[in-house]
Amino acid sequence: MPLSSDNMLTCRLCGQDHQAVPLSAGETARCVRCGARLETEPRGHRCTAVAFALAGLAFAAPAAWVPFITVEKLGNVRTGNFIDGVIQLNAHDMPFLAAWVLICGGIAPLLLLGSLLISRRHPLPAKRLGDALVHWSMPEVYVLAVFVALTRLGSIVEVETNAGFWSYCAMSVALLLAWRAFRLQPPPEPSA
């Protein structure tokens, strides 16, 4: 679709530029000069981001409280969830890493999911909030870090992933899909 960064739609047939405007579900935008179809808003499209955001928030609670991993060595078994991880990093003299994990892996993704949840009724505040938060929200980096740690730890101790970790993975995927669905929507009309 010929959609440029400044939200302009260019007609493929005659080259006429148009300012993109929000479309209702099923509505089609046509070129003012030649009548060619520019863009069609799929039915139910605007709900997609909200649905994925709801799914992400549903996975967020178990992701925070249910154990992430279980580590066992010589009969000693320890489990830890997301919050424990942050507390342990801080306790082991890594306060900046703890803050980074808490903000980029916990708070920012949650706030981003919250902003996507209101994106259908309040698209403009959701977009402003989302644009500010998306650079801070990196749950996928945290997932990758846990996978790397698991492969390293696996040769020393017995490690088992638990439901909390998979809930966190599911939340991350839901967040990525919600953000993608939101970005594919036509831009909201600025309020006067």
Ligand SMILES: [Zn+2]
């Ligand atoms: Zn045209």
